[in-house]
Amino acid sequence: MEIKMAKNYGFCFGVKRAIQIAEKTKDSITLGPLIHNPKEISRLEMKFGVKVQEDTRAIKNGQNIIIRTHGIPKNDLEYLKNKEIQITDATCPYVTKPQQIVELMSKEGYQIIIFGDKAHPEVKGVMSYSQTEPIVIGSFEELKQTKIKKKVALVSQTTKQAQDLLEISSYLITHCYETRIFNTICNATFDNQESARELSKEVDIMIVVGGKTSSNTKQLLNIALQNCPKSYLVEDENDLIPEWFIDKNLCGITAGASTPDWIIDKVKKKILEIEESLKI
Template sequence: MEVKMAKNYGFCFGVKRAIQIAEKTKDSVTLGPLIHNPKEISRLEFKFGVKVEENPQAIINGQNVIIRTHGIPKTDLEYLKNKAIQITDATCPYVTKPQQIVESMSKEGYQIVIFGDKAHPEVKGVMSYSTTPPLVVSSLEELQEAKLKKKVALVSQTTKQAQKLLDIASYLITHCYEARIFNTICNATFDNQESARELSKEADVMVIVGGKTSSNTKQLLNIAQQNCPDSYLVEDENDLNPEWFLGKKLCGITAGASTPDWIIEKVKQKILAI
C-alpha cells in the first residue's frame, strides 16, 4: 500500500513559537494546556518541567506562567498581572488579532458576532474582549435564528472552515445595514484544510493525526470524510486499526496544527509496516 502525505500539515507558526517558548521557560506553568495535543503536553512536562494549571487562583506568587496559544479571558490575564507573576505570552498572533478587533469594534458600538465554538478556549478569550455580550454562532442556521442589530462586526475562530465563514458573512451583508467582516482564519489552517481536501479526493483511506480535543484536527477529519468516507482520527500510532487498510491502495496522511513531527512519523511508519 502506498502512503502519501498531504502537501501542508502539522505544526503551524503559532504552535512552533509556543513550543519554543515553553522549552526555554523551564519549570513553568501554563494556564490551560499550551496546545491541544496531550502527547506533546506530556513531553514538555517530562523534559522541561512545564506543568498545566487550569485555575488561575491556584498560581503561586512569583511563579512563571505561560499564556497558552489559544489565549485566556481578559479577566484571568488581569488577575495574573495583579499578582505580579512573571508572565510569558505564547498566545498565537492570529488569536491576538480577533481579540483586538472585538475590543475595538465593540467600543465603537458594533454588535460582535463570533463564528466559533462557544466552549472553545480561544473563543472564550475573544469573547472577553467585547464591551457588550457578543453573539457566538457555530453555524449559519444559528445565525439565522438570532436577533441582529443594524451594525455588526464579524470575526471567526482561527480554525474554522473558510467557506462556512463566507456563508455567514454573506448573510450578515444582506441582513444588516452595516457589516464589518474580518477574516481571522489562520492562513496555515486554510492551507492544511485545502491540502486535506485535495488528498482525500485520491486516497482510499485517510488518517488524520492530532489531539481528539483539537478543533483544527476535527475540521480536517470533517473535510476528509466529505471525499473519503474511510477517514480516521488518531492521536498516535497506538490508535491505528489494521482493518482500516485492508484492500486499500493509497493511504493519505495529514495532521493537525498541534501535532509534532515525531508523532506523525511514528504513525506513518506503523502504517507502512501493516
C-alpha cells in the first residue's frame, strides 16, 4: 500500500506563532486551550509548564497569561488588562480581523451576521465585538429561517468552507438592500481544504489527523468523506484500526491546522507497521 500526503496540511501560520510564543513564555497560563489539539497541549504543559485555565476570573496578579489563538471575548480581555499581569496575545491575525470588522460595521449600523459555530471560542470572541446583538448561523438552511434586516454585514469563522460562504453571500445579496461581505476564511484553511479535496478523489482510504474538537479538522474530514467514504479522523496513532487498511492500495493523509508534525509522523509510521503486519 502506498501512502500519499496532501499537498498542504498541518500547522498554519497562526498556530506556529502561538506555539513559539508558548515555548518562549515558560510557566505561563493560557485562557482555554491554546490550540485544539490535546496532545500538543499536554506536550506544552510537560515540557514548558504551560497550563490551561478556563475561568478568566481565576487569574491572579503576577501571572503570565497567553491569549489563545482563537481569541477571547472583549470583556474578558478588558478585565485582564486591569490586573497586574503580563499578557501575551497569541490570537491569530486571521481571527483578529473579523473582530475588527464586526466592531466597525456594527458601529456603522449594519446588522452583523456571523457564519460559524456559536459554541466555538473563536465565534464567541468575534460576537463580543459587535455593538448590537449579532446573528450566528451555522448553515445556509439556518439563514433562510432567520429574520434579517435590509442592511447587513457578513463575516465567517476562519475555518469554514468557501463554497458555503458563497451560497450564504448570494442569498444575502438578493434579499438585502445593502450587503457588506468580508471573506474572513483563513488562506491556510482554504489551501488545506482544497488539498484534502484533491487527494480524497485519488485514494482508497483517507486519514485525517487532528484534535476531535478542532473545527478545521472536522471540516477536512467532511470534505474527504464527500469523495472517499473510507475517511477517518484520528487524534494520534493509537486511534488507527488495522481493519481499515485491508485490501487498500493508496492511503491519503492530511492534518488539521493544529496538528504538529511529530503526531503526523507517528501516524504515518504506525500505518506502515500495520501494512507490514497485514502482509504476514
